[in-house]
Amino acid sequence: MKNSSSRQLGLITVIALVAGGMIGAGIFILPSLLAQSGPISLFGWIFAAIGGLTLANIFGKLSKVIPENGGSYAYTKNAFGEFPAFVVAWGYWLSLLTSNTAIALTFAGYLGVFFPEVSKSILFAPAVALFIIWLLTYVNSSSVRQGGNLQVLTTILKVIPIILVAFGGLFIFDVSNFEPLNISSESDFSAISSSTLLCFYAFLGIEAASIPADNIKDPEKNIVRGTMIGVFLVIFIYILSTVSIFGVLSPAEAAQSTAPLSDAAEKIFGNGAGYWVAIGACISTFGALNCWILMQGQIFRSMAKDGLVSKYFAHMNLNGSPSRSILISSLIITVLLLLNSSRGLSSLYAFMTELTTLTSVVFYLSSALVFGYFSLKGKLGFELNPRNIITCLIGAGFCLWLFVGASLEILGWAIVFLLAGTPIYFYNKKKNS
Numbered sequence: 195m196k197n198s199s200s201r202q203l204g205l206i207t208v209i210a211l212v213a214g215g216m217i218g219a220g221i222f223i224l225p226s227l228l229a230q231s232g233p234i235s236l237f238g239w240i241f242a243a244i245g246g247l248t249l250a251n252i253f254g255k256l257s258k259v260i261p262e263n264g265g266s267y268a269y270t271k272n273a274f275g276e277f278p279a280f281v282v283a284w285g286y287w288l289s290l291l292t293s294n295t296a297i298a299l300t301f302a303g304y305l306g307v308f309f310p311e312v313s314k315s316i317l318f319a320p321a322v323a324l325f326i327i328w329l330l331t332y333v334n335s336s337s338v339r340q341g342g343n344l345q346v347l348t349t350i351l352k353v354i355p356i357i358l359v360a361f362g363g364l365f366i367f368d369v370s371n372f373e374p375l376n377i378s379s380e381s382d383f384s385a386i387s388s389s390t391l392l393c394f395y396a397f398l399g400i401e402a403a404s405i406p407a408d409n410i411k412d413p414e415k416n417i418v419r420g421t422m423i424g425v426f427l428v429i430f431i432y433i434l435s436t437v438s439i440f441g442v443l444s445p446a447e448a449a450q451s452t453a454p455l456s457d458a459a460e461k462i463f464g465n466g467a468g469y470w471v472a473i474g475a476c477i478s479t480f481g482a483l484n485c486w487i488l489m490q491g492q493i494f495r496s497m498a499k500d501g502l503v504s505k506y507f508a509h510m511n512l513n514g515s516p517s518r519s520i521l522i523s524s525l526i527i528t529v530l531l532l533l534n535s536s537r538g539l540s541s542l543y544a545f546m547t548e549l550t551t552l553t554s555v556v557f558y559l560s561s562a563l564v565f566g567y568f569s570l571k572g573k574l575g576f577e578l579n580p581r582n583i584i585t586c587l588i589g590a591g592f593c594l595w596l597f598v599g600a601s602l603e604i605l606g607w608a609i610v611f612l613l614a615g616t617p618i619y620f621y622n623k624k625k626n627s
Contacts, residue, residue, distance in 0.1 A: 205416045209424045216428045220396035220547070221356055222455055222475045223300050225439045227392055227544050229448035231385040232377035233440055236433070238389025243429045245390075245592035246397040249558050250425045252565045252589050253400065254418030259574040266561040273564040277619065280502045282560045284615035287497065289554035290490040291527050293398065294483060296546040298323035301479040303452040303539055307472035313452040313539050320535040320542070324528060326483065331524040334488045335517040355474040356435050359455050362462040363438030371444055387599035394596060395547045396432060398554055400425055452539055491520030501626045503618055545604070552600055552608035555593050562589035 228235035256269045267286070271279035302322040306313025312322055378385045400421065435455075439448060442458045451457045455475060456468035495516035498508035511517045534542055566586035568576040576582060597605065 205411075205420050209420045209427070216397055216400065216424070217353060217356070217431065220296075220300075220398075221432055221435060222479065223303055223452070223543060224392060224396055224547075225436050225454040226448055226451045226540065227547070228389055228436065229440065229443075229445050229451075229454075230378060231380070231389050232375055232445055233372040234376040234378075234382060234385050235389035235393075236436065236440070237386045238391075238393040239429075239433050239436060241386065241390045241592075242393035242397055243433070245394065245589070245596075246400055246425055246429070247422070248585060248588045248592065249561065250400045250421045251418075251585060252561050254421050255576075256561060256565060256568075258418065259568075259576075266557045266564075269564045270560045273567050274560075278560065280497075280619045281612065281615065282557055283493070283497050283502065284619075285553050285556035285612055287490065287493045287523075288611050289398070289550050289557070290486055290493060291523055291530065292546050292550040292553060293395075294327065294486050294490060295323065295527050295531055296395075296543055296550055297479050297483045297486065298327050299539060299543045299546065301326055301476055301483065303543070304456065304472045304475040304479065306539075307453050307456050307468060316536060316538055319539040320531050324531060326480065327487070327524055327527055330480075330484050330487045331520055333484065334491065335511070335515050335520050336513060353431070355455055355459070355471040355478075356431055359442075359458050359462065359471065360431065360435035360438045363435075363442045363458060366462060367438070367441035368444075369441070371440055371442075377445055384599075387595065389599075391548055391551055391596050391599035392544070393432075395551045397425075397428075398550065487520060487524070490523040491516040494519035494523055501622055503622055548600055548604045549607055549611075551596060552604060553611055555596050556612065559590060559593035562586055562593060566590065 228238065253265065257265075260269055260272055267279050267283045270282045299319060302319040303313050305322060306319075312318045376382055376385050380388070439454050439458045442461050443451065443454065447457065448454055453468070453472055453475070456472045459471040460468040494503065495508055495510075497503045498505050498519065507516075507519045507522060509516070509518045534545060537545060563586075565576070565582070568574050569578050569582040569586065572578065600608070
């Protein structure tokens with residue numbers, strides 16, 4: 195147990211962890227994907243917000259009784275044992291890989307504001323994405339300190355273009371853009387379900403405060419407060435910015451855009467504004483990718499240290515970087531991108547976004563089930579009361595609903611990805627026994 199002097203992160207930092215973890219690449223391109231369903235997709239934000247707040251509440255309550263690093267991995271291990279915990283960790287690691295792919299594609303989309311051929315070609319966008327992935331793989335494999343210094347430089351810039359467009363768009367808002375409500379060929383229920391799946395991608399990161407739990411001051415209070423405040427702030431920014439973009443761009447313009455914030459900024463502030471937003475988006479996505487490429491290595495190394503995968507990947511190089519784990523992670527990203535490079539930028543991004551959400555749902559679903567299990571058994575101070583039952587049902591039910599909103603192709607990829615870890619676990623279990 196760490197003493198108070200070794201806990202360096204206070205409430206403000208926890209809020210920043212949650213809000214910063216959630217505000218990544220998603221909001222920079224999601225409006226164009228949601229526009230393909232029409233304004234009805236705004237209901238996706240609402241349902242994703244309800245699910246996100248419920249899961250944030252569950253994470254906060256579990257962190258009080260199990261203030262350990264790892265979030266859902268630690269909770270699952272305490273409640274259900276090692277193998278279910280491995281599945282959770284494996285799914286989370288996979289979600290980082292597909293999320294990093296989506297972030298790199300967002301970078302390529304906004305680079306297309308300056309070089310249009312990047313976003314128009316089915317070859318250039320994946321090529322740019324791979325280049326930026328391997329550039330940052332090199333940076334983070336060389337030294338963790340280099341990656342950390344780069345992250346400090348890029349953090350604050352991610353919020354500026356979003357806030358400018360969110361409030362600026364209110365002054366030239368066109369209500370007629372919100373008719374008809376559903377422009378997709380799907381039923382209203384299907385359109386809302388698929389939109390919720392896409393929207394929840396932008397909520398990935400609600401668990402950020404629970405991962406470094408033993409470095410947080412007064413974790414029993416600060417994780418709960420910081421998580422809820424951070425999620426509320428992000429919900430406000432997300433919904434306001436999307437409504438604003440829909441009010442500025444016509445449904446056709448928004449759906450065809452590969453850089454919706456830049457296109458909206460051009461209409462709001464005039465010629466040249468879109469370039470400044472695109473610069474901010476490129477810097478933001480570059481910084482987010484830098485952070486999560488380091489994280490993908492750290493997560494895989496943690497699994498290796500625990501003997502869940504080969505201990506070969508627990509290696510740290512002379513510069514203190516988990517270089518082997520970073521490299522194997524980026525190799526898998528490369529294979530995934532090359533296998534799907536024939537898709538256009540928009541459809542490739544949508545594919546990676548949905549795959550990310552589904553693989554990460556295991557992380558959130560497990561926490562909801564752990565919360566229900568502790569309540570049912572009356573363990574660690576939890577009680578089987580109506581409030582806890584409703585919280586568990588909403589959290590678990592929301593996670594299961596996300597599977598309903600996924601296409602069979604995405605569902606198939608997610609199942610194959612998750613099952614692929616099973617033989618690896620049992621092989622290493624036998625080897626280490």
